Amino acid sequence: MTIIHVMEPFASGITTAVINIIEELQDFEHIVIHGSRTSDNSIETVQKRFNPNTKFILWKTVGREINLKNDIKAFFELQSYLKDHKDAIVHLHSSKAGFLGRIACWSLGIKKVIYTPHCGSFLRTDVSYTKRLFFRTLEKIASFFGGLVVGCGKSEGELYKNLGRNTTYVNNGTNTSYKVDMSKKKMQIVFAGIINTQKNPAMFNEIAKILKDTNDAQFIWVGDGELKYYLTSKNILVTGWLPKQKVDEYLIGSSIYLSTSNWEGLPFGVIEAMNAGCALVLHDVPGNRDLVINGENGYLFKNADEAVNILNKLLKNKEIVDKMGLKSIEIVKNNYSRKQMGEGYKNIYLTI
Missing domain, CATH: 3.40.50.2000 (Glycogen Phosphorylase B;)
Structure with missing residues (x-):
């Protein structure tokens, strides 16, 4: 056939x-x-x-x-x-x-x-x-x-x-063969994907900039794109395009996955972050909604202020973040x- x-x-x-x-x-x-x-x-x-x-x-x-x-x-x-x-x-x-x-x-x-x-x-x-x-x-x-x-x-x-x-x-x-050691994860915030209008780098930068003044959080955007110039906050690392193995290393090494996307189908980036044991903080749009059980493996937010409030709470409690990351792994194995x-x-x- x-x-x-x-x-x-x-x-x-x-x-x-x-x-x-x-x-x-x-x-x-x-x-x-x-x-x-x-x-x-x-x-x-x-x-x-x-x-x-x-x-x-x-x-x-x-x-x-x-x-x-x-x-x-x-x-x-x-x-x-x-x-x-x-x-x-x-x-x-x-x-x-x-x-x-x-x-x-x-x-x-x-x-x-x-x-x-x-x-x-x-x-x-x-x-x-x-x-x-x-x-x-x-x-x-x-x-x-x-x-x-x-x-x-x-x-x-x-x-x-x-x-x-x-x-x-x-x-x-996605391939669910990852082995994740939650104890080795850093309390850093990661996203993986192209830097374009759909992925909304302006909001990502706004969130990072606010948290720079209130928290010592490190943000990582794994990827590149024509709207890279939006990512100006000093606490954002933009890696450029990397081989998949390196992308996986960033996901496995990070505790929280932040998506500010304006629209989605069912994003592979989020699914792969779940597979890597990340807690999710996702913009409340179709596609993203499918992947979050609110309060169990992460949270949805409607604007930058909501995202900042969620991240401030999560960054103070690694035990809860790790628990959410393990729930993400369970959800992926069962459904994705x-x-x-x-x-x-x-x-x-x-x-x-």
Whole structure:
């Protein structure tokens, strides 16, 4: 059985999700059709993260933003790749692939189509209300062309079900083989990811700056990006892009994971932090809400002042923070393992 994964960005959590699915389902043939947008050094660098049996096709004309001329080109290019695989299962990842891919599959008579939004475009807060409404309308239009929507978590599944779509969900998952020594964790605050509008570095910096005056807390942003200039507080270390092993070392060595994200699907960064035994302090947005049991493995906050109050309390009590970190590990093993992710998608692939 052949699974064709179609994705516009070749980066971020979408890439991690596809890598994890392929690793867990090696009995299937996997073809990845991907765009050229990546936060890595090169497309080849990203491809090396995949199982060596994976086949790749570069989707040359696709881009993130809506551009009628380019999107028409991208549609016909994708259609040309899919026409020789009418018996395959097509798994569309992200909004652009979901829209163009469902129409392309419908036009070719491909029936076995799955769409995982990985955080729909209509959740973006960096665009106007009118544009979000437009994105929502595009989702509704695309749904008439078929396909099963499979959210990457409970919140995403519910959001699409509220649009009246045929929807289920499979939780994102990670490899749960970490061994964490809580006694070696430092009382420092970490985040891992790209420094962009979605991840809201301005709020992260605001929180760090307030705590610099009231607490001796060290903040670490593992990653890089075009909005790095927001992270000016003296108590923030920005590491730049690191190999996964080094990222894991920062997560395992830190006690608290702080996410100020403006919107999320079901963030791998948070799941991996839970797996590393971090207590969570997360901005109260869809996706993040799925991962926190308030007061047990962390807290949600609505603004910077709430986050500061939570962090001030946690930084004074390592015993409570460690207890929350152990609860995070338990939750990941029970609900967000790579194995359960693979099994969930396998069941869908075999029954769609």
